[in-house]
Structure formats: structure tokens, C-alpha cells
Amino acid sequence: MDDGISEELVMSEIHLGCPPGFSGSYVSNFTISLPSDTETRRYVSDSEGYSPSSKQLIRLDEDGDLVLPRRINVEEPSVRSFNVSIQHDIMSTIPSVGLQVWKAELVLSDFVLHTMLTSSEFDGSVALELGAGTGMVGILLARVAKTIFLTDKGDRVLDNCAKNIGLNSGGFGAGVAVHVRELDWTEPWPPKQAQGECPPNNRYSWTLSEVEEAQGASLLVAADVIYSDDLTDAFFNMLEKFMSQGSEKVLYLALEKRYNFTLDDFDIVANGYSHFLSYLKHEEDDAKNSRLEHKSKPYFVGQRIDLANIPQYVLNYERGKDVEIWQIKYCRKES
Numbered sequence: 001m002d003d004g005i006s007e008e009l010v011m012s013e014i015h016l017g018c019p020p021g022f023s024g025s026y027v028s029n030f031t032i033s034l035p036s037d038t039e040t041r042r043y044v045s046d047s048e049g050y051s052p053s054s055k056q057l058i059r060l061d062e063d064g065d066l067v068l069p070r071r072i073n074v075e076e077p078s079v080r081s082f083n084v085s086i087q088h089d090i091m092s093t094i095p096s097v098g099l100q101v102w103k104a105e106l107v108l109s110d111f112v113l114h115t116m117l118t119s120s121e122f123d124g125s126v127a128l129e130l131g132a133g134t135g136m137v138g139i140l141l142a143r144v145a146k147t148i149f150l151t152d153k154g155d156r157v158l159d160n161c162a163k164n165i166g167l168n169s170g171g172f173g174a175g176v177a178v179h180v181r182e183l184d185w186t187e188p189w190p191p192k193q194a195q196g197e198c199p200p201n202n203r204y205s206w207t208l209s210e211v212e213e214a215q216g217a218s219l220l221v222a223a224d225v226i227y228s229d230d231l232t233d234a235f236f237n238m239l240e241k242f243m244s245q246g247s248e249k250v251l252y253l254a255l256e257k258r259y260n261f262t263l264d265d266f267d268i269v270a271n272g273y274s275h276f277l278s279y280l281k282h283e284e285d286d287a288k289n290s291r292l293e294h295k296s297k298p299y300f301v302g303q304r305i306d307l308a309n310i311p312q313y314v315l316n317y318e319r320g321k322d323v324e325i326w327q328i329k330y331c332r333k334e335s
Contacts, residue, residue: 007093008093008094009091009092009093010091010092010093010094010097010100011090011091011100012091012097012100012101012102012103013103014028014088014100014101014102014103014106014317015028015090016028016029016030016101016316016317017029018090022090023090023091024089024090025087025088025089025090025099025160026087026088026089026090027085027086027087027088027167028085028086028088028101029083029084029085029086030083030084030085030086030106030136030314030315030316031081031082031083031314031315031316032081032082032083032084032113032140032313032314032315033080033081033313033315034080034081034113034117034313082171084136084139084140084168084171085164085167085168086101086134086135086136086164086167087134087160087163087164087167088100088101088134088160089160095154096154096156096157097133097224097227098131098132098133098134098152098153098154098157098160098161099133099134099156099157099160100133100134101133101134101136102133102223102224102256103224103256103317103318103319103320103323104223104224104254104255104256104323105133105134105136105137105223105224105254106136106314106317107223107254107307107310107319107323107325108137108221108223108252108254108325109136109137109140109313109314110310110311110312110313110314111252111254111305111307111310111325112137112140112141112221112252113140113313113314114310114311114313116140116141116143116144122141122144122145122219123144123145124144124145124146125141125144125145125146125217125218125219126145126146126147126149126213126214126216126217126218126219127141127145127147127148127149127217127218127219127220127221128148128149128151128214128217128219128220128221128242129141129148129149129150129151129220129221129222130151130183130220130221130222130225130235130238130239130251131151131152131222131223131224131225131235132150132151132152132161132180133152133157133161133223133224134160134161134164135150135161135164135165135180136164137221137223138150138178138221139164139165139168139171141219141221142168142171142172142173142176142178143171143172143173143176144173145173145176145219146175146176146177147176147177147178147179147213147217148176148177148178148179149179149181149210149214149217150165150178150179150180150181151180151181151182151183152182152183153182153183153184153185154182155202155204158180158181158182158204161180162180165178165180179210180204181204181205181206181210182202182204182205182206183238185231185234185235185237185238186234188241189238189241189242190206190208190211190215191205191206191211193205193206194206194207194208194210194211215242215245215246215247216246216247217246217247217249218247218248218249218250219249219250219252220239220242220243220249220250220251220252221251221252221253222235222251222252222253222254223253223254223255224254224255224256225253225255226253226255226272226273226276227258227272228272229271229272229275232272232275232276232279236279236300239251239300239328239330240298240300240330243330244298244330244332248329249329249330250327250328250329251326251327251328251329252305252325252326252327252328253325253326253328254323254324254325254326255273255276255323255324255326256320256322256323256324257272257273257322257323257324258272258273258322277302279300280300280301280302280326280328281299281300281301281302281331282301282302282303298330298331298332299330299331300328300329300330300331301328301329301330301331302326302327302328303326303327303328304324304325304326304327305324305325305326305327307319307323307324307325310325
């Protein structure tokens with residue numbers, strides 16, 4: 001989010017294929033490999049009258065397009081791979097980190113791919129990516145969803161995201177609508193431009209019909225948007241506004257715990273992660289141990305997803321031990 005807050009340069013560790021010493025923007029080709037083991041295959045009943053036990057495998061062809069269901073032999077090999085091309089900066093200022101590819105984005109991509117291959121949960125959905133950055137997660141969702149809104153702040157980040165949409169549009173599902181839109185977490189929702197209170201600022205402004213469709217979204221995704229307390233506060237403030245309206249929504253959020261030595265703690269701690277957790281009531285928590293004052297008040301419920309159950313589909317990166325994915329839901333005030 002490029003607002004000139006800091007000129008300090010930071011660098012992600014994800015520079016796939018980038019020549020040594022290179023700086024500036026670079027297009028990396030991320031290879032997605034779909035395993036052949038049956039546990040990660042997605043089976044559905046066909047449309048020709050076979051029983052549910054007659055299984056059909058939904059796969060991707062050499063161009064990355066979905067192959068229509070057909071009757072097959074379960075023993076048929078199913079290994080497929082395709083590339084996702086992502087333009088990204090090698091380094092950036094902190095407000096412009098959305099120009100880079102970060103590890104949590106790749107882990108969330110693995111989760112999205114696994115869900116797409118093993119269930120129909122994301123099929124035909126209206127989805128919103130928050131802090132989309134390079135847009136990789138939304139680009140993958142565009143293979144099965146109905147509508148995708150990729151949102152971030154600042155023309156440089158949004159222009160780069162739109163570029164990546166163009167680079168990968170050949171692999172999108174038929175009829176999918178993909179929108180790149182500006183969403184400032186410190187501003188009201190819905191945006192003033194969509195309500196006709198002021199003229200649209202640029203090509204990334206919302207229309208009223210888009211706001212209405214986004215409000216009906218069932219799926220939210222976000223990766224590596226938790227790295228400062230102020231940003232976390234703004235994120236959850238916006239999230240409450242968005243999730244308290246319209247249809248019920250679920251958020252899948254990937255983050256990387258970052259440790260720093262602080263004099264206050266006189267230890268190496270992940271304070272940003274602790275601040276994030278302070279917004280959540282864990283599903284396994286007993287009500288009496290909840291951080292919330294009263295159950296009748298709205299609150300967020302979080303459940304950490306076991307990454308041991310999520311295969312690595314995106315090749316050539318190391319997950320490490322500090323990346324997590326959380327499923328987050330919003331519980332509205334009880335009447």
C-alpha cells in the first residue's frame with residue numbers, strides 16, 4: 001500500500017528465476033504441479049446418469065484449462081502441471097510490499113489449489129482478495145469462481161496486479177469476471193464513489209453494482225497482510241464492516257510470523273502475531289475463557305488449518321515453520 005510512509009527497502013526471499021544482482025520488475029513463472037495420488041484428486045458424479053460411485057476426475061490440460069468430466073479408469077495417470085506468470089519487484093519500500101511475492105501468498109495458493117481439486121467449495125463463487133498484491137491467489141481462483149475482486153491500495157500495486165491478470169487470463173474459467181479495485185482499509189465501506197458522493201478517481205474505482213455483488217461474496221482470501229499493529233487494526237476494522245453486511249462470509253488468511261527482539265520483552269517475540277490473535281476467539285476456547293466481554297457481542301472466530309494436510313503444489317519454494325493459514329468467520333450479534 002503505497003502512501004509514502006517509509007522509504008526503507010525490504011526484499012522478499014521469492015525471486016524465482018531472477019538473475020543475480022537484478023533489480024526492478026521481473027516476471028517469474030511459477031510451476032503448479034498436480035500430484036497423482038488419489039487423495040488429492042477431485043471426483044464428481046457425471047451428468048450422464050451414472051451413480052455417485054461412478055467417479056469422474058476433473059483435471060487441467062497442458063494449457064491449464066479445466067478438462068470436462070468424463071468416465072475414466074481410476075488407474076489413469078493424472079499428473080498435470082501449468083505455469084502462472086507473475087510480474088513482481090525484487091525489492092520495494094514497506095508501503096509498496098504488494099509489488100513483491102511473499103511466502104504466505106504461495107502457501108495460500110497451495111491451499112486454494114487443494115480445495116479446488118478436492119471439493120466444489122469455490123466453484124461459481126463470488127470472491128474477494130484483500131491486499132491482493134501481485135494477485136496470484138485470485139488468479140488461481142479465477143479458474144473456478146464466477147467473479148473475483150482483487151483489491152489493494154495505490155496505482156503502482158493495482159497496475160502491476162492488472163498486468164498479471166492479463167498475463168494469465170488464458171487460463172481463466174469460461175465467463176468469469178475479474179476486477180482489480182482499490183480498497184483502502186482506512187476509508188468507509190462502501191466506497192464514496194460507488195454511492196455517487198464523489199466522481200470516480202480512476203479505472204480502479206467501484207461501481208454501485210460491483211459493490212452490491214462484492215457484498216454478496218461468500219469467500220474472502222488474504223495473504224501476508226499482518227505485519228504491523230496499525231495495519232492489523234485497520235484490516236479487522238474493515239473486515240467487520242464488510243462481514244457484518246450481506247451474505248455470510250468466510251475468510252482464509254495466510255500469514256508469516258515475524259520475530260523481533262524488543263527491549264520491553266527483552267526477548268525475541270512475534271508481537272504482530274500476538275496482536276492478530278487478540279482479535280480472534282478460537283473455536284476450541286470455552287466461553288468462560290473467551291477474551292470477549294459477552295457472547296451477544298459480534299466477534300471473530302478463528303481456526304488454524306493444519307498445513308500438514310495441504311500438499312505443496314507450487315514448486316521451488318520452502319514453506320518453513322512460521323507460515324500459518326487461518327479460517328476466520330464473523331459471528332454477528334445475537335438477537
